[in-house]
Amino acid sequence: MSIIEEKKGVSNVKVVTANEAVALAVKCAKVDVVGAYPISPQTSIMEYLTKYIETENLSMEIVRVESEHSAMAVAMGAASVGARAFTATASQGLLYMAEMVYWVGGSRLPVVMAITSRAMGAPWILGNEHTDVLLPREWGWMVLFPEHNQEVFDTIIQAYRIADKTLIPVVVGLDGFILSHTTMPISIPDQSVIDSFIPKDVPKPYALNTSNPFTHGNAVHSNVYLEFRYDIFRTIEESEDLVDQVDKEWEKLTGRSYGGVIEEYLLDDAEVAIVVIGASSGDAKQAAKNVREKYGIKAGVIRLRSIRPFPVKRLSQIASKLKAIGVFDRNMSPGLGGMIATEVKFALYDLKDKPIVQSYIGGLGGKDVRIVDFEKIFTELKEIVDGRIGVQRVRWVGLDLAAVDSYFEEV
């Protein structure tokens, strides 16, 4: 335990999975209403919450609905009258919920949702992949992506702070199985710290009430719909500083912070860097250290903590000092590249001294990505910088072309 933590009187350390960390954070955030529907690897979040409610006499309501669409509808209904609302899902569940997710984004309601990342079918697949978590970035939500269980807990609390402030709902993504089912120690701040960070008893002018009635979400003429969307765009765009600031304020209270929108690792003198999100960042960091030692490559890691707001400002500052960036995407935009790589390229295109950007796709459906894979990315980036190999639209990590030939049938 750090000195700051001791000073702040924080002593509650628990060894938990990231799913339990989510559930604990939801309890500590004093969420009023939860919409619950099971899907792996998210299910245990709801099991923990139900257990807390039934054994600890919480005043939280958990609505065990008949679909994810309804789970998000429950969260929306609750948030619309000013309650603190939460739900969680993954994969197929998110797709089934999609209509509601978009609607809540348009509704400007401060809902927080955890997505334990998982690939989507067909075919049926349980393994980890980030495509699901990234989808709501186009749906009017903020999307944050912590690296480990402690950060998962802290990010859920930070998410409520950001959502309450901006009236933009927030997704907190966490790596399915890799984090959701792995235990790590986390430290839980005093309840009073959390209460002061995300107070509930504040005016909520956005909430429906019978004394000052208004209508929420009715039709709008096309001459102002663009302005509705603009205002969501603007608010998310302007939130880059807010995400930084909220993380710093959290540090003041708990001694923990994560770099705000981006965690920068060994970037001071770096020539090449990997952009990565979530739990594999640890491996990428290890690889950066290794290639520095082994080959003297000046390698660093840019861990995106925030995908929406997309940290255009900070990324530009970092990138202008780099020669090449490899974006490792555990997702894909079919036929084009990694989803984050396409955004990185968009964000950096106008930079005067922009680095080369190479898109890497791997780890889909839970396929292993190891430290050596990240080391290889660094060495390739170095070769690209040195002009020994060229940039490809996409470089695949761990792709087994022989398997494609042997299992698939030509028709």
Next chain:
Amino acid sequence: MTSIKQLPYEEYFLAGNGSCPGCGLTIGLRNVLKALGKEVYMVVPASCSSVVQSPFPNSSATVPLLNTPFAASAAAASGMVRALKVMGRDSVVMVWAGDGGTFDIGLATVSGAAERNEDLLYICYDNEAYMNTGGHRSSATPLGTFTGTTPTGKRENKKNIPLIMAAHGIPYVATASIAFITDLYDKILKAKDMKGFRYIQIFSPCTPGWLLPTEKSVESAKLAVQTGMYPLFEIENGIFKISAPSKAYLKKEKRKPLTDYFKLQGRFKHLKEEDIKLIEKWVDEISEEYASMDGKKVV
């Protein structure tokens, strides 16, 4: 029983709204809100009611109103009810949904909320088709009816949602009609003070969708009851009771001829003798069934 003169003066749904002339749903909504008063939250899925309430930045509703996607209203209302409970606010939550949002796309959601016995009042205004999209069949559309997607007449009978709702074991199910406004008003008053999931289905003519002259909406709703096309009843704690306006029409000889009802509406113009026979058979069967259920515990 409330008389017409006893209906409150207060209006909660304002003039100058987006409904078509003669719209049945607004007759229903106006009087439902009179019964509920101002301590009510309304939840409305995609439907004609999304348009009738008028567009941003205005609204014709003077009670708080949450719009939701098509299938989501019963779940959004569940979240609202639970939130109000936690926050210690004591208001009625009312879903105001069309037949499409209830019988079809929203059925799983409605069934889920009913099975959980959420403490809310679910009202389905039944205009027997998807009117918002321009008049397309729903499972509430009666046999033989012309709609944009049943150009030669619908092949299937209307789905019996009130009995399906009753089978959930909820405390209150009722059918009502905009033509019997005090019967409707009293059913809402009764349901308002009950706890748990309450389902009320209101027959609500649609003038353009039914190819019905605008002045005939109430008249046609009255005929729907008098011909046995739309029996009014309550199922309170499992006990079935035919409502007063329908009492006389359970007997075939008392019922008005179906053609009295059909001839007002263009949506039935194409019906042939044999189509009418089939519909009559359905009316006879359902009336007999309801007569045999009257006064009995049915779930």
Next chain:
Amino acid sequence: MRVLIPKSKPSKGAVGKTGLWRTSKPVVNHDKCIKCVICWAFCPETTIFRFQDNSVDIDYEYCKGCGVCANECPVNAIEMVED
């Protein structure tokens, strides 16, 4: 950061003066009227004023001219006339 949200407020005439939609208008014959307020109860538009003595009048600014009131009046005290 400025946080702005859309809100739709209750207002009469939310889609404008719907009286303009009318092709014929209801006219109450107060001599015939028996003050049963049936027309008021069934008006889809909330455009019949009901007074304390149960006499009625039409709000022509918003009345859409559907004719339901005339059709339902038990003593034919409302006539629809060309507008």
